[in-house]
Amino acid sequence: QVQLVESGGGLVQAGGSLRLSCAASGLTISILNYAMGWFRQTPGKEREFVASISWIADTTRYADSVRGRFTVSTDNAKNTVNLQMNSLKPEDTARYYCAARRNTATSTTGDDYAYWGQGTQVTVSS
Secondary structure, three states: OOEEEEEOOEEEEOOOOEEEEEEEEOOOOOHHHOEEEEEEEOOOOOOEEEEEEEOOOOOEEEOOOOEOOEEEEEEHHHOEEEEEEOOOOHHHOEEEEEEEEOOOOOOOOHHHOOEEOOOEEEEEEO
8 A cells, every 4th residue: 555645844934945755655566667746735726736756767747837946856765755845935825745656657637646645734924
């Protein structure tokens, strides 16, 4: 059973930075066979793609709204995927979720991911 646990959320002022981490465990095959995604959601709104990365190909994708401010990366030794968020804006406020799919290709579609964490709250004050 794949488990994903996010950490690093919190309250930050606009212009500040946060680093989210997602630790993966319970993998039945090498993590290199997975792609990881970050999504976010606010109450009353649809889930939104943020960023994704393929473990083996090291390819990344970003939503237009975060490109140039957010950076997704992996730590293969720790089975962890990170999301460095800089120049945060109040509109970045959301609950952020880590997701995994058993495929080396990244995807911006949440339905393509089979495994999800519980999420971590990010609040950016103006």
